[in-house]
Amino acid sequence: MFPWDTLADVTALARSHPDGIVDLSVGTPVDPVAPVIRDALAAASAAPGYPTTAGTPALREAAVKALARRYGITGLSENAVLPVIGTKELIAWLPTLMGLGPADTVVVPELAYPTYEVGALLAETMVERADSLLQLGPQQPALIYLNSPSNPTGKVLGVDHLRKVVQWARERGALVASDECYLGLGWDAAPVSVLHPDVCDGDHTGLLAVHSLSKTSSLAGYRAGFVAGDPAVVAELLAVRKHAGMMVPTPVQGAMVAALDDDAHEKVQRERYAHRRDALLPALRSAGFTVDHSEAGLYLWATRDEPCRDTVAWLAQRGMLVAPGEFYGPRGTRHVRVALTATDERIAAAVQRLADPAR
Numbered sequence: 001m002f003p004w005d006t007l008a009d010v011t012a013l014a015r016s017h018p019d020g021i022v023d024l025s026v027g028t029p030v031d032p033v034a035p036v037i038r039d040a041l042a043a044a045s046a047a048p049g050y051p052t053t054a055g056t057p058a059l060r061e062a063a064v065k066a067l068a069r070r071y072g073i074t075g076l077s078e079n080a081v082l083p084v085i086g087t088k089e090l091i092a093w094l095p096t097l098m099g100l101g102p103a104d105t106v107v108v109p110e111l112a113y114p115t116y117e118v119g120a121l122l123a124e125t126m127v128e129r130a131d132s133l134l135q136l137g138p139q140q141p142a143l144i145y146l147n148s149p150s151n152p153t154g155k156v157l158g159v160d161h162l163r164k165v166v167q168w169a170r171e172r173g174a175l176v177a178s179d180e181c182y183l184g185l186g187w188d189a190a191p192v193s194v195l196h197p198d199v200c201d202g203d204h205t206g207l208l209a210v211h212s213l214s215k216t217s218s219l220a221g222y223r224a225g226f227v228a229g230d231p232a233v234v235a236e237l238l239a240v241r242k243h244a245g246m247m248v249p250t251p252v253q254g255a256m257v258a259a260l261d262d263d264a265h266e267k268v269q270r271e272r273y274a275h276r277r278d279a280l281l282p283a284l285r286s287a288g289f290t291v292d293h294s295e296a297g298l299y300l301w302a303t304r305d306e307p308c309r310d311t312v313a314w315l316a317q318r319g320m321l322v323a324p325g326e327f328y329g330p331r332g333t334r335h336v337r338v339a340l341t342a343t344d345e346r347i348a349a350a351v352q353r354l355a356d357p358a359r
Contacts, residue, residue: 010313011025014315017318020319021321022346024341025321034217034218040259041258044254047251051248051250054083055082059081060078060081067195071183072197073193073209076204080231082226082228083253094143095120095142096123097244098143100120100123100143107136109130109146110331111153112129112151148180155296182296211226211228212224222252222256224248286354302335302337303334307334308334325337
């Protein structure tokens with residue numbers, strides 16, 4: 001069963017609040033798509049032919065330039081970029097696209113986006129949850145997932161940690177796939193890409209960085225993402241994806257170019273999330289919650305030091321819906337994930353309800 005389907009009862013409870021539900025359970029953008037992106041989508045809409053699986057030259061160039069300009073990633077060639085139909089699609093199918101199977105191991109974080117594990121299970125690989133290389137011992141995994149800033153915890157992995165993972169993986173011939181969906185949303189820490197020269201010394205061998213425009217540009221509805229890194233791995237993925245028909249629609253590719261070329265709308269969106277975080281974080285703490293990590297990204301990792309479903313129910317009684325931490329792994333059973341992706345008005349309502357628990 002899809003985890004969120006188990007929230008039907010508490011969702012109904014939260015919806016029954018006289019002032020309506022404040023849905024903080026899923027990281028779904030609610031803010032308008034920037035006009036520059038919508039105009040580009042419309043301009044590219046006269047596209048009767050099939051899209052290019054590899055992406056247009058303009059899209060690949062825009063991705064390379066944006067990664068350099070926004071995140072300091074250098075030495076990336078345009079043939080090392082591949083658009084994907086939203087990064088969830090790539091994550092779900094990456095082990096299969098790589099030809100992994102029962103003899104292979106995929107490593108996922110101890111607290112992780114569920115699709116990492118689901119993708120591994122679809123390929124019938126073994127799955128290992130580990131945050132430390134010491135936990136893996138002499139194993140030789142085929143694929144290691146990183147996620148910094150983390151979903152759900154908002155934790156940021158430092159340069160030294162990332163360097164050690166890259167070196168360890170290369171010694172064992174493992175591919176590192178770094179999910180960097182929230183890279184542009186650092187608050188109390190500065191996230192760094194696995195492709196940054198401080199991490200990999202400019203060598204992208206065996207490395208993939210997975211990037212999404214869903215959060216930074218509010219394009220979740222467009223299914224607009226891309227993967228970049230090792231040109232040989234990208235070429236292999238491209239060859240398989242051509243056969244599988246995994247193509248990003250041409251108008252969406254045009255919209256992605258506009259989104260990647262324009263930093264102004266990205267900064268506006270970041271400021272929106274910063275404003276909501278500045279309101280919600282102290283409100284949770286004042287209501288007796290402890291907020292762990294959460295130094296970046298779109299979520300607050302909060303606990304009342306009780307079973308997570310009890311916390312979910314307590315908040316639902318006050319018209320607020322959040323995600324139980326158990327969705328993300330066994331270590332999450334006493335936390336909840338609180339999203340910042342609600343309108344300013346709904347965030348204000350949540351702050352008010354937390355200040356007066358009787359509401």
